[in-house]
Each structure stands twice: as structure tokens, then as C-alpha cells.
Amino acid sequence: MLFVTGITGHTGRWFLDRLIKENYQGKIRCLVRENSNTEMLDKSGLSIEKVNGSLTDKTFLESSMAGVKIIVHISGILFSNNVVEAAIANNVRWAILVHTTGRYSKYKSASDEYIRIEDDILNLRDKISITVLRPTMIYGSSKDKNMFKLIDYLYRNKIFPLFGEGENLMQPVHAKDLGYAYYDVLLNKDKTLNKEYNLSGKRPIRYIDLVKCVSQKLERKNYIVNLPLWFSIISAKIYNKISKNAIISVEQVLRMQEDKDFDYENATKDFGYSPVSFEDGIKEEIKEYLDNFEMQRL
Numbered sequence: 001m002l003f004v005t006g007i008t009g010h011t012g013r014w015f016l017d018r019l020i021k022e023n024y025q026g027k028i029r030c031l032v033r034e035n036s037n038t039e040m041l042d043k044s045g046l047s048i049e050k051v052n053g054s055l056t057d058k059t060f061l062e063s064s065m066a067g068v069k070i071i072v073h074i075s076g077i078l079f080s081n082n083v084v085e086a087a088i089a090n091n092v093r094w095a096i097l098v099h100t101t102g103r104y105s106k107y108k109s110a111s112d113e114y115i116r117i118e119d120d121i122l123n124l125r126d127k128i129s130i131t132v133l134r135p136t137m138i139y140g141s142s143k144d145k146n147m148f149k150l151i152d153y154l155y156r157n158k159i160f161p162l163f164g165e166g167e168n169l170m171q172p173v174h175a176k177d178l179g180y181a182y183y184d185v186l187l188n189k190d191k192t193l194n195k196e197y198n199l200s201g202k203r204p205i206r207y208i209d210l211v212k213c214v215s216q217k218l219e220r221k222n223y224i225v226n227l228p229l230w231f232s233i234i235s236a237k238i239y240n241k242i243s244k245n246a247i248i249s250v251e252q253v254l255r256m257q258e259d260k261d262f263d264y265e266n267a268t269k270d271f272g273y274s275p276v277s278f279e280d281g282i283k284e285e286i287k288e289y290l291d292n293f294e295m296q297r298l
């Protein structure tokens with residue numbers, strides 16, 4: 001029995017898509033919430049059993065894992081302690097945990113908690129096999145929490161204020177590459193058991209080039225205005241004070257200067273990971289945005 005959390009989310013849906021494409025024959029138990037949209041699960045044709053509840057409920061978690069052998073936990077690192085605790089209590093053999101490259105940030109406010117949670121869990125490898133997947137920033141559709149906002153901003157505004165020089169490297173990963181990677185990790189147990197993988201996009205891209213790429217694919221003539229860092233920090237503080245829907249925080253301005261490029265060589269070697277480039281991956285998301293925008297205007 002395979003137990004999955006987060007299958008209704010952005011990357012979980014791609015994992016499900018791959019399970020369907022591969023006609024996965026095993027039994028799957030999916031933990032979903034009362035209000036989760038499970039339409040795709042219900043129509044999958046796979047042997048799926050749903051259990052309704054929250055990952056915050058430890059008693060429920062423990063009781064829902066009876067008979068489970070493997071877990072794919074997609075819902076987030078903040079629930080990982082609960083999931084692994086319940087898994088050990090149920091003699092689950094292997095947990096594949098989707099965490100984050102956020103642990104590598106030099107800003108302790110961003111990385112400390114991730115490091116603490118993950119390292120505590122990795123110390124439990126004598127009780128359960130653990131594979132950790134660490135995605136970079138996820139994009140790919142209106143369901144992402146990052147790129148869709150940038151697309152919207154660039155579409156609606158002529159001027160794009162760039163905090164700092166924009167020379168820092170990004171390597172966002174497409175939700176499909178990630179969801180499909182969950183499946184490949186699962187299928188290549190002999191190589192992936194007890195390993196850790198960073199999962200990023202095809203190649204690093206400078207932030208300024210990423211913005212230019214989105215602007216160009218939107219066919220907008222945006223003017224990028226470079227703001228010195230000291231000025232950016234003061235501006236971000238003021239902006240966050242006056243805007244209810246601020247799209248950037250002061251810490252994000254600072255973290256934006258950090259390189260976020262991460263090597264995925266061991267993932268390619270172990271399970272053939274071969275992600276799409278940002279330039280290609282963003283096309284569909286921009287199309288989705290433009291189609292929605294046109295629909296709203298009708």
C-alpha cells in the first residue's frame with residue numbers, strides 16, 4: 001500500500017497524472033482534506049482509497065497508515081515530523097519526503113527551521129528508510145505561488161522595479177518535472193532509497209534574464225528599473241506598510257540577492273531526471289494567463 005499526502009496540490013496532480021499514464025497497479029491511499037478538490041482522483045481509474053483529515057491531527061495520521069509500506073509525502077516539511085512519527089508507529093518501510101532547497105539559504109530566518117526538522121528526521125534512518133527531495137522554486141501554472149504573480153505584474157504594469165542588480169541565479173523547477181520525479185524516485189528504489197536529491201530546472205538563469213524572458217513571452221514592453229539595494233529595502237518596508245496585497249517582503253528583497261542554483265546530477269544518474277528549461281517551461285503558464293485574461297475581458 002502506497003500512502004500519499006498532497007496529491008491534490010500543484011505537483012501532486014502531476015504525480016497522479018504519471019501514475020495514471022503508467023497504469024500503476026498497486027493500492028494507493030490518499031490523505032485529503034474535507035474540502036480538497038478530488039475530482040482527478042475520483043476519475044483516475046486507479047485503485048485509490050481516500051482518507052479525510054488533516055496532517056496536523058497525529059491520532060488520525062497514525063490510524064490512517066495501517067498496512068502502508070511506502071509514503072510519498074508532498075504536503076510540506078512542516079508536517080514531516082507528524083508523518084514520520086506515524087509512519088514509524090505503523091512499521092512503514094520507506095518515506096519519500098518533499099522538502100525544500102530553502103535549507104541552503106544563508107538567512108537563518110529562512111533556513112533554520114527547515115534544517116532542524118530535516119536533520120532530526122534524517123537521524124531516524126535506523127527506524128525507517130528516508131529519501132528527501134528538495135525542490136527549488138516551483139512554477140508551471142496558475143497554481144504556483146510565485147511566477148504567476150510575476151506574470152500578472154508584468155502584464156499589468158509597464159515599469160518593473162528590480163531590487164539590486166538582478167545578477168543572482170535562479171533555477172526554478174516545473175511542477176510537471178517534479179511530480180514525474182516523485183514517480184521515478186518511487187520506481188528506482190534500489191538507487192533512491194535513503195538518498196537526498198535537489199530538484200531544480202534545466203539550468204540556472206539570472207533573475208534579470210528570467211524577468212526579461214517572461215516580459216518577452218508576454219509580448220509586453222516592460223522597463224526594468226534597477227533600484228540600489230539600500231533604496232530597495234526602504235521601499236519594500238514602505239510598500240508593505242501601505243499595500244494589503246504586497247507581492248514582496250523586505251526579507252524577500254534580501255534573499256533575492258542570493259544565488260538559488262542547485263545541481264541535480266545525482267538525480268539524473270539515479271532516475272534519469274531531465275527537467276525542462278525555464279524558457280520552455282514558462283510558455284504554457286503564460287498561455288494560461290493570457291487565455292484567462294482574455295476570458296475575463298469577454
Ligand SMILES: NC(=O)c1ccc[n+]([C@@H]2O[C@H](COP(=O)([O-])OP(=O)(O)OC[C@H]3O[C@@H](n4cnc5c(N)ncnc54)[C@H](OP(=O)(O)O)[C@@H]3O)[C@@H](O)[C@H]2O)c1
Binds near residue numbers: 007035053055
Ligand atoms: N512553492 C514553491 O516554490 C516550493 C519551493 C520548494 C518546496 N516546496 C514544497 O514542495 C512541495 C510540493 O509543492 P506543491 O506546489 O505541490 O504544494 P501545494 O500545491 O501547496 O499543495 C499542498 C498539498 O498539501 C495539502 N495540504 C496542505 N495542508 C494540509 C493539511 N493540513 N492536511 C492535509 N493536507 C494538506 C493540500 O491539500 P488541498 O488540496 O486541500 O489544499 C495540497 O494537496 C510542498 O511540500 C512545498 O512546501 C514548494
